[in-house]
Amino acid sequence: MGNARLIRLGGAVTTGLYAAFIVWVYVNQPRTMAQVAGGVASTVGAYRIDQASFAQGISAFRGDRFPEARAAFERADPAEHDPRTQFYIAYSYYRQGFGRVYNDDALFRQGLDVVNRALAVSSSHVVVDDPNLGMHSAAELKAELERGLATELDDLNPLRLLRARK
Amino acid sequence: MRPAQSAAAREAFTLPLIFLTVTLLGGFRSTVGEGMRFLPPPLIALILATLLIGLLVRAGALAPERLMRSDRSPLENGSGVFVLAGLFGASAQVFNLMTPEAGLLHFIVTTFLILLMWNTWAARPDRPRLLRSLAVLFGGTFVLKYVVLASLYDPQGGLTKRVLTTLLEGVTLGGLQYEPPAAMTGYIAFFTLALYLIGVTLLPQAMWGGRAAVNAPDDLAPRGTRSIRSVEGEAWDGRDG
Numbered sequence: 508m509g510n511a512r513l514i515r516l517g518g519a520v521t522t523g524l525y526a527a528f529i530v531w532v533y534v535n536q537p538r539t540m541a542q543v544a545g546g547v548a549s550t551v552g553a554y555r556i557d558q559a560s561f562a563q564g565i566s567a568f569r570g571d572r573f574p575e576a577r578a579a580f581e582r583a584d585p586a587e588h589d590p591r592t593q594f595y596i597a598y599s600y601y602r603q604g605f606g607r608v609y610n611d612d613a614l615f616r617q618g619l620d621v622v623n624r625a626l627a628v629s630s631s632h633v634v635v636d637d638p639n640l641g642m643h644s645a646a647e648l649k650a651e652l653e654r655g656l657a658t659e660l661d662d663l664n665p666l667r668l669l670r671a672r673k
Numbered sequence: 674m675r676p677a678q679s680a681a682a683r684e685a686f687t688l689p690l691i692f693l694t695v696t697l698l699g700g701f702r703s704t705v706g707e708g709m710r711f712l713p714p715p716l717i718a719l720i721l722a723t724l725l726i727g728l729l730v731r732a733g734a735l736a737p738e739r740l741m742r743s744d745r746s747p748l749e750n751g752s753g754v755f756v757l758a759g760l761f762g763a764s765a766q767v768f769n770l771m772t773p774e775a776g777l778l779h780f781i782v783t784t785f786l787i788l789l790m791w792n793t794w795a796a797r798p799d800r801p802r803l804l805r806s807l808a809v810l811f812g813g814t815f816v817l818k819y820v821v822l823a824s825l826y827d828p829q830g831g832l833t834k835r836v837l838t839t840l841l842e843g844v845t846l847g848g849l850q851y852e853p854p855a856a857m858t859g860y861i862a863f864f865t866l867a868l869y870l871i872g873v874t875l876l877p878q879a880m881w882g883g884r885a886a887v888n889a890p891d892d893l894a895p896r897g898t899r900s901i902r903s904v905e906g907e908a909w910d911g912r913d914g
Contacts, residue, residue: 510675511677511678511680511681514678514682514686515681515685515748515752518681518682518684518685518686518689518755519685519751519755521686521689522685522686522689522693522759525689525690528697529693529696532697532711533711533713536710536711537709538708538710539708
C-alpha cells in the first residue's frame with residue numbers, strides 16, 4: 508500500500524516536471540539541442556558561457572573583425588541565453604552595418620533581432636560596462652538600430668556624413 | 674513487484690511518460706538549414722483526438738472508470754487524470770504529425786481522417802480490430818506524408834520521385850504547396866507513432882464478466898456484467914490495495 512502510494516507520488520512529480528518541460532519547449536521554440544540544454548540549465552541557474560571563446564570574440568570585436576567576433580560569441584553562448592554575449596553580437600551587427608552615407612539594413616535587422624533576444628532572455632536591464640562602446644545598454648542599442656532602419660527626412664541631411672559610429 | 678505496485682507504476686509512470694513523449698515529439702519538425710521547431714496541434718487535431726478517444730472507449734480499448742472513479746483515492750484519481758490528459762495531448766499531436774501543415778493537402782488529409790473516424794465509429798469494432806485499424810491508418814498516412822509527398826516535393830529529385838512521376842504518367846502537383854521535412858522528422862515521426870500505439874495497447878481496457886473486451890462491444894455484453902469489481906486474473910484494477 509505504502510509503496511504504491513510512493514510510486515504514485517513519484518509519478519505525479521515526474522509527470523508534472525516533464526509536462527512543464529514540454530510547455531517550455533513549445534513556448535520557447537528552441538532551434539538546436541544546445542538551446543534546449545542551455546535553456547534548461549539557465550532555468551535552474553546552471554548555465555555558463557565559454558569564457559575563452561567570449562574573450563576571443565571581444566578581441567575580434569575590438570579589431571573590427573565582426574564575422575569572426577560573432578562566430579566566437581556564438582561558440583561562447585550556443586544556447587543564446589547570455590544577455591551580455593547577445594548584446595555584443597547585436598553590437599557587432601550595428602558596427603558592421605554602420606555607414607556615414609547609408610546603413611546596411613540587412614545587418615541592422617539582424618542586429619535588432621539579436622538585441623530583442625538579449626532583452627527577452629534578461630530578467631533585468633542589459634547594461635554592459637565597456638569603455639570601448641558608445642552605447643552601454645540594450646535599450647540604447649535597440650533605439651539606434653531602429654533609428655537606422657527608419658526612413659526619415661533627416662536621412663537627406665548632409666551633416667549625417669560627419670556623424671560618428673558609436 | 675506486486676501486482677498493485679506494478680499497476681501503480683504503469684498508471685503513474687509508464688503511460689503518462691509515453692503519452693507526454695508523444696505529445697512532445699508529435700509537433701517536432703526539422704527543415705534543412707532552419708533547425709528544429711515544435712508545432713502545437715491545430716484545432717481540428719483536438720476534434721479528431723476527441724473522436725479517437727471516444728472510439729477507444731466505445732471499443733473497450735480504454736476504460737476511463739478504471740482510471741477515475743469516486744471510490745479511488747485522490748492520488749489514484751490524480752494518476753488517472755494524468756493518463757487521460759496525456760492521452761488527449763498525444764492523440765492530438767499524432768494527428769498533427771500525420772497531416773500536412775497547411776494548404777489543400779492539409780484539408781484533403783484532414784477530411785479523409787474525419788471520414789475514417791466516422792466510418793470506424795459506425796463499424797463498432799472491438800479492441801483488437803480497432804488497434805489493427807489504427808496501426809494501418811497510422812502506417813498509411815505515415816507513408817503518404819513522409820515517403821510519397823516527401824519524395825514528390827524533394828528539390829533534389831531522386832529515384833522515388835522519378836518512379837512516382839512515371840507511374841502517375843507525368844502528372845505534376847502544379848500549385849499545391851508543401852514543404853518537405855528533413856529526413857530526421859520522418860524518423861522521429863515513425864518512433865512517435867510506434868510509441869503511441871504501444872501506449873494505446875497498454876491502456877486499461879474494459880472488462881466484461883472478467884474477460885477483456887474482445888468481440889464484446891457494449892450492446893453485446895450481458896446486462897450488468899460490465900463491472901470492474903468482478904475482474905479476476907490479470908485484470909488491472911489500478912487500485913493500490
